[in-house]
Amino acid sequence: MSLGLLFLILLALCTAGYMIARSRAVTSARGDTRVLHSLPAFHGRFAALAMILPAVAILIVWLVVESFALRGVALSHLSPEDVPDGASMDLVMADVTRIAEGLGKLQAAGVDLAPLTADPAALKARFSEAGFAQGGDPTPHTIAAAVSMRDTAATSRLALSVVAIAASLAGLGLVLRRITPEFRARNATEFVSMGLLIGASLIAVLTTVGIVASLASETIRFFQLYPAWDFFFSADWNPKFGGGSSLGIWPLIWGTLYVSVIALLVAVPVGLFSAVYLAEYASKRTRGIVKPLIEILAGIPTIVYGLFALVTVGPLLRDWIAIPMGFGNSSSSVMTAGLVMGIMVIPFVSSLSDDIINAVPQSLRDGSLGLGATPSETIRQVVLPAALPGIVGAVLLAASRAIGETMIVVLGAGAAAQLSLNPFEAMTTVTVKIVSQLTGDTEFNSPETLVAFALGLTLFVLTLMLNIIALIIVRKYREQYE
């Protein structure tokens, strides 16, 4: 039975349970709903909740356990001899999964599987004919593993359906027995609902826990394979897939900071001056048009900026600046990525600064203008100093944004890890290397892959610090003028 069907059945059962509990409540009151503590609908809702929640919980736990169990079943058919030289058990398991999937598709198409599973060569031919993806050649062992995986999965799904439906019916039975006019169905429903609300808000916490746990655990595995000292204090990044890589983080940190600094050099003056002009000089009409236009820059997906850097800005800088002035001939460079990222970050600086400048009380401006200061003197000497903490917060948020940005640097900065001062040379960043180490076929036990988690943790900690400092500053600032 497919999961979709099971889910539909559960929903239908819940609807039925709602109706039954509702009418049972009315009957228990002998038709006079006024004597009920809670409205009949609450009895219905309580029944529905009691039916769906245990079933869904069982479903989730079952599926997680099932995936481990299936792996175990498949492994029991395989022995170390089944692993070809230079491959790992993971690869063989991937083949088994592919065979199982292929068999499933063939069965759905009405093909008789028995002759195929007996003959690996026939199976391979049938698969290529159907155009299925294949890894290594099927062997009797992998086929046996796949077949028993499929059988176990089918049994497991059937058992799951039975258990889930039974649980939901049991839930209904328990609720029906409790229905009396005195039963506080509303309070019970609300108690459960409150639990769901709390659960929802805990997801945010769980996400953070998940991020930290997954990054930290893999980072620890990385440091077991590769010395932490070399990671943090080596200036050489040179991963080799045969082993013996040097994985020093400094070239990446250097590239990240260099790109971010160029981005901020573009975004902070432009963003800040735009914010000042919009907040202090522009008419309401102009502001109403220009502000959303600038904010469009923040709504454009970063892949768009990436392509812009790759196709337009990179070649332009190379042909007009780098080559004529002898800075090199690379179209991906720190300058390309930094400029484009600067454009992207402008609205992060300008919008927040605009809000913050607007929060500076008008009385301060009046005070300064009333003394005969010009508007620009007022802005430079009174408004901006008063808004400074908030603006610093905005710049820090923009910096955190720039450091964590991925697509622009993937497409614009290049992949060469080096410590160079020339902004027209290709350099690379932490995020670029996370992408390059984790895409493609990866094995999760080599330091070359695991280093990505250590890089991720570094990135997370770096941006977390910037964000928290920025949030505290901005919050303090808001309180000052509220």
Added chain:
Amino acid sequence: MSVIEMKLEREVTADTIKIEARKVQVHYGQNHALKDVDVDILAKTVTAFIGPSGCGKSTFLRCLNRMNDTVASAKVTGSILLDGADIYDPRVDPVQLRAKVGMVFQKPNPFPKSIYDNVAYGPKIHGLTRSKAELDEVVESCLRKAALWNEVKDRLQSPGTGLSGGQQQRLCIARAIATSPEVLLMDEPCSALDPIATAQVEELIDELRSQFSVVIVTHSMQQAARVSQRTAFFHLGNLVEYGETGTIFTNPKDPRTESYITGRIG
């Protein structure tokens, strides 16, 4: 009236006309906020503008140093002459005008800077002093004139926002007189202060009269009676009555003035 005659007159008496307003009208968009106001403000005199809320007294005050320019929808017509020069002449720079006609606001609004920098702000932007020593002198004398020196002389570098409300308002007055204006406009300067601080500021206003022409907008009739020599009563955008403070309060000519003073409108 010739120049020489005017000069003579000024030297002889405090009744010289400092500001001469004729047929001043103000519109905020559709709202006709001020209608045909004619007022002569005398030098070295405290002039009080009284009237119920929304009567136009603050609007008129803000016309006198062109602070209404900062409100986009405001439109001012008529003529306002400062020492005979029309301040709404296109050649007049509002920046220079405001250095001559200073302003103190309803709520104390010290800048988020040190006490010293607050007072030194005006002289610095207008380039009134040549050396640090000279600036120190100006700051000290202004703080003294504002009766604040003794309270703050030991903490000139601490932030102005850390002072009490009354001290802040006196700091703002010190800041305003530091540009050595000829006229000082005060928009309800005591409305955010407690009675003791109010008394201090009122006393200060009386002392300032010896050097400046002071115009004060106030809600409190008692305050107008205490500090001013001349009083103008505004109602619904019209200047109803203007004259000696004593006359206005004891013998008002217009029935509306009388109703306001006796507490029937307002």
Added chain:
Amino acid sequence: MTDITEHALLMPDARTKARNAAERRFRAYGLSAIVIALAALVWLLISIFSAGLPAFQQTFITFPVTLEAATLDKSGKLDIEEMKKVTTIGYGKLIAQAFEAEIAAKGITHEVKPKQLAEMISEQAGAQLRDMVLADPALVGQTITFQALANGRIDGYFKGRVTMETAARDKNTSPEKLALADQLRDAGVVAVKFNTGFLTMSDASDKRPEAAGLGVAIIGSLYMVVIVLFLALPIGVAASVYLEEFAPKNYWTDLIEVNIANLAAVPSIVYGILGLAIFINFAGLPQSAPIVGGLVLTLMTLPRIIIPTRAALKAVPPSIRDAALGVGASKLQTVTHHVLPLAMPGILTGTIIGLAQALGETAPLLLIGMVAFVKDFPGLPPEGLFSPSSALPVQIYNWTQRGDPGFVERASGAIIVLLVFLILMNTAAIILRRKYERRW
């Protein structure tokens, strides 16, 4: 003295003049900052649109093809399984013959070697014709008018990407072929038409940019946005309601609050690592599947929905809650009957903007394997959610990594499609806000 005063007021002194000049300079800085920002926006859009609009046009070659039963259906029984044994190469030969015959029939003389003629047609044409025949076996034996995709270089020639000079240096085409293409266009055989295939076809291999389409990517993105909507909206609203209406103000809720603000600013690639570690390596969900992408984007979008939702709830005045509580509603009833409906426009606006961000997100999807080459359309949900798929932004990235310059045009065209979706979503949000926004 009056004279002096008058002069001083009417004629600004040198210092005032300098100060006013500084004022004008300052204003000019502000204005030029805005001009720079807007110019960057315009430059970006022009560069993308000029590169991408040609993707919506495609060069087609139209000529009659006789579907000979002798090659296509040897058994003569119209048995689909049997007919599937004829590969695309078989169809390709058929097309090549028909094309050569058509050129001869039109009386066109040219300098292209006969063997190279077929290279003017896309390698995809064989598959195109095969799919047509397998979908309708009755066609066998008939002569049909077949509209084949032209090779990417021929297409590029009509779009100005390929010129005679570049063709001379290019081993994939030759000036002779381009000259023939011109003649064929005059003869009405070759034409540039609107390219519906760009929106409906799936991705194609490196040598066939002309056949690459966004079909799979659009479906994948749609699946993911729907998953995000169905998960992030209810969870986000529930979390916001709890935090805003029920949670006691203490250390823990403050921590949750800081945590949510911070999650909104965590780099998106970190969510990709999370998805890889938790959903794929730990929970064993398949790579490249919309379900994993949807879950990752849900976690990323949640804080971006919670923040505006809480603001919308906060904007509902307490008097409404007091009124409902006063007539004996429970706190939960107050929230569900009164507060939530009033806050709904704000919540939906925030949700749409959050969804738009999720739609354009690339980096986390790269890490969960969505960058793989996917040719087959995913099935219908729920099973389709678990089969490999692509997504719009990832497809764009994928195309930027290909060698053939035809893919840059495709990538830019895909961006236009993506931007159209984003504009639609944001317009919906703006209309919602304008129409229902309440000021209390």
